[in-house]
Structures are given as C-alpha cells and as structure tokens.
C-alpha cells in the first residue's frame with residue numbers, strides 16, 4: 001500500500017467480484033449520506049416529538065428490583081462523559097494522543113485462536129476482522145505536525161498523509177465547523193467495508209457501524225479520563241469528508257468522527 005494509491009492493493013480483484021447489482025449495503029450507504037441539499041427537520045418539530053417520547057419503556061405489573069448505587073468503574077468516565085460543543089484547541093501532548101489511539105483501536109494481543117490471524121484490538125470485532133482504519137486530523141498536538149495522519153496500530157505509528165489538510169478545510173465539510181475549529185484533533189473512523197462484508201455479506205455492514213461505536217466510546221471515555229472535552233459527530237458532508245481524506249466513498253468511507261480538544265472554560 002502506497003500513499004499515492006492506498007486502496008488498489010486491498011481491493012477484491014475484478015474477476016472475484018460478485019456479478020449483478022450492488023449489494024444493498026452499498027446502496028444504503030450511498031442513500032444515507034448527508035448532502036448540502038437535504039432538508040432538515042426544524043428544531044421545534046424535533047423537540048415536540050421528543051417531548052411525547054417516554055423516557056424508556058416501563059413494564060407495569062411485573063416484579064421489579066431497585067438497583068443499589070453504582071460503583072465508579074472506568075475511573076468514573078462513563079458518568080462524567082458529556083458531549084462538548086465548545087472545545088479549546090490547546091495542543092494535546094503526543095503521549096496523550098498515543099494513549100487515546102491505543103484505547104480506541106490499539107493492538108492488544110496476537111490472535112491465533114480463530115484461524116484468522118489479525119491481531120486482537122482494544123474493541124470487539126465480528127470475526128476479529130477489524131474493518132476500521134483511523135485517520136487523525138491534527139490541528140494542535142505537541143510533537144506532531146498538523147494535517148491528516150493515518151494510524152498504523154501494529155507499529156504504533158502515525159503516517160503523515162496530507163500536511164495540507166488544514167482545520168479550516170476539514171471544518172468546512174462539517175455541519176458545525178466551529179466544533180472542528182475548536183478541537184485539537186479530530187479522529188475520523190474510516191471503514192474498509194470489504195473486510196467484513198466478504199465474510200458476513202450485508203450483515204457485515206452492520207458490524208462495521210457497531211464497531212465504529214465501540215471505538216468512539218473507548219475514545220470518548222479515555223478522553224474524559226484524561227481531562228479532555230470530546231464530541232462524537234455524525235453531522236458531516238460525506239462526499240466532502242471522504243474526498244478530503246482520499247477515500248472513494250464506496251470501498252471505503254468515513255463512518256464517524258470524534259472531535260477532541262481542551263475543555264473550554
């Protein structure tokens with residue numbers, strides 16, 4: 001895999017590709033992209049709907065037990081985590097960034113027990129296939145140059161793919177540019193769908209999205225524990241973000257983004 005031609009070496013050879021129309025997941029992925037032409041439901045309409053929702057399902061007439069107080073597991077991070085929309089682009093020390101990325105998708109152990117030798121990672125993965133690739137858009141990190149980086153988890157290395165990807169350029173592809181401009185780093189979760197769908201078919205697409213959630217949760221909990229502000233972002237213009245990262249949007253596409261920065265006082 002070279003920087004100039006990152007995908008061709010992992011693409012399924014044409015002769016081995018299934019014939020016929022695209023898989024449903026491919027059509028769904030395309031149809032669920034955010035574009036600048038989509039209409040957005042007004043906030044007051046959304047709020048009115050939310051007010052009519054029950055906080056949760058309640059089953060009456062069945063036995064129930066009141067739970068005791070919770071212990072502060074995960075260093076209290078699950079209780080303390082909150083999505084921040086005002087972040088401060090204070091430089092993240094490279095050590096903290098390494099800790100965050102290891103918690104998110106780091107290699108944790110060799111894997112020889114399921115006949116598919118991809119090493120285990122910090123999150124569960126259907127078939128231990130690990131379909132995600134982490135891109136890090138750095139705006140302010142002490143010891144790391146700004147621009148677009150890609151995580152090589154096994155080597156614990158950040159590859160500098162595009163020094164020219166500025167925070168301004170990335171911000172312009174998000175619905176809330178101010179959040180990106182306030183962040184020190186933005187972790188973009190890229191999915192290489194084929195790694196899951198070759199085995200699980202349409203269901204593999206589900207697994208990819210589920211696994212992106214695992215990674216994002218690890219990242220936000222670790223960020224909380226280290227004292228950073230963070231927010232998970234689904235509000236971005238897919239075609240634009242994929243183009244900035246250099247992904248084709250079909251074989252591989254950004255499925256989630258996590259902005260991390262200092263806590264705005």
Ligand SMILES: Cc1cc2nc3c(=O)[nH]c(=O)nc-3n(C[C@H](O)[C@H](O)[C@H](O)COP(=O)(O)O)c2cc1C
Nearest residue numbers: 081082083084085175176179231232233234235236
């Ligand atoms: C899939 C997903 C997408 C989200 N996208 C955005 C987003 O684009 N912008 C934003 O400000 N918050 C986004 N959020 C954060 C939610 O608004 C937030 O989680 C929710 O308000 C609950 O608040 P909390 O995270 O502080 O508990 C997203 C959350 C999820 C799970």
